[in-house]
Amino acid sequence: MPDFISRVGPQQYIAGNHVYKYLNDYFRNNSIKKALVLHGEKALLAAKKYLPDSFLATKVQYRKFSGECSPNEITGVAAQIINEGFQAIVGIGGGKVLDTVKSVADRLRIPLILLPTLVSNCAPWSSLSVHYHTDGKFLDFDTYEHSADLLLLEENVLFDSPKAYFVAGLADTLAKYYESELILTEEFIHGKTALEHAAYFAKRCQRIILGQGIQATVDMEKHIKTKRWLEVAETVIVTGGLVGGFSDQYGRATGAHSIHDALTQFPETHAILHGLKVGYGILVQLVLEHKLEEAKEVLIWLRTLNLPTNLAELGLENRFEIKEKIAAAAVRKDKMIHLLPLNVSKEAVYEAVTGVEELNDNFLREREQNGVF
Structure with missing residues (x-):
């Protein structure tokens, strides 16, 4: 094979x-x-x-x-x-x-x-x-x-489609980079043209979504169809699709989407759009990878777009039982999170979910200290 x-x-x-x-x-x-x-x-x-x-x-x-x-x-x-x-x-x-x-x-x-x-x-x-x-x-x-x-x-x-879905698409597309970053390394993709293309498009997703996504959302709110909006829209549908199209399982979904899947076991999350749950999953994955500064940057970006960054905003309580159920579902044997070159255990994911709660608390504490409410 x-x-x-x-x-x-x-x-x-x-x-x-x-x-x-x-x-x-x-x-x-x-x-x-x-x-x-x-x-x-x-x-x-x-x-x-x-x-x-x-x-x-x-x-x-x-x-x-x-x-x-x-x-x-x-x-x-x-x-x-x-x-x-x-x-x-x-x-x-x-x-x-x-x-x-x-x-x-x-x-x-x-x-x-x-x-x-x-x-x-x-x-x-x-x-x-x-x-x-x-x-x-x-x-x-x-x-x-x-x-x-x-x-x-x-x-x-x-x-003319609903802005909420567009914003969810931004988060889902941003995950293309973070979910494949540890897999599509220079050493792994060297000499494999298809994987080199996938890595290029994954990085392009991150650059365009973080660099232009917020302003493209403003353009959509003002109903001004700009070249920027068109580029971001095609990034969501086309560039995001090319990542997995070229690299198959190595660029489709790993940590963030495994967290998304785990969240769907709770009826409280069913009305929350796919991309919003994936956006939260990016935070969990970055904390799992011990990339706290990057996690903070993504958290700020998500909050700027009013996307959920913690359990409460997903309609869930920050309790042991909830976090344990998320962790257990995320690390089932069939989950793509295991493609990550990490120690991916139920305990590690539980700690990452807890870490995202702490990241939110620290962020809000810093804002209060700086007089921003």
Whole structure:
């Protein structure tokens, strides 16, 4: 078996204004006569005015997404495609919608077309899906043979999407660097071009998100579509996706995402966006690595964007039982946190979670001492 497999990205990718018009050409060029569209309710409303007025030679049917990328949803969508003879599947929505159609397309080996309506993660680009139980608890993830056949980024739809998802996407993309930093070292990647590319893109994620992310958020709040906002948006979807696309497991998710997964066992966190939990996970990972100064820098950045940096802000109590459950779930044998070249034990993660609480306390104490409230 190879050490890693690069699945770099979609076969076709178009970003810009009114790019959904290409759908008719794509359907015709690939002899697709019947396609099923899985969509979120709000997502379809956002995308509808940019979709073709009519599909000239293709029958298109719409199906509303259930809300979770769960085995039940995947099986139900796949059954409809088989029973009604659809030749392709289209996803319109956020990460969970797109992950669902990726799972279905892989199972049935049919063309996969993605129209993301949020800038919240790299799901549109990546060749994997994260699966959840119907109650929102993390289940597992699958990696597929290839990414989307067609990815269309409509700038107007993405720019008009909720700011909260954009900000969550910033945190999720920032994790690309911190989760791969200890793995994609110069010594490890030397002579491996794909891994060298992954390391480059991971560093670019950090530079652009920390350097331009906050101001891009302000641009979005003011509804001014700047080149800066466009660059940050494509960094979330494209550059973030290229990290894992080139490096497979070495650049997809390690510590921060393992903490995210552990947090999903608590119902209190289910309404909190994926990227927000990952952002908190970055702090835990950095404390686990004993990088307290970097952890403080990330904490300040997260707080500037009003993102959660401690258990209370995640709706959880700072109690032994809570922290022990997080630690135990984060270090299960199947968790990618074990790719880190560290002593990753339940005890070490428990201490890191406790350390993040102390980091918050110290930060607030310093602000009070400096007269900042």
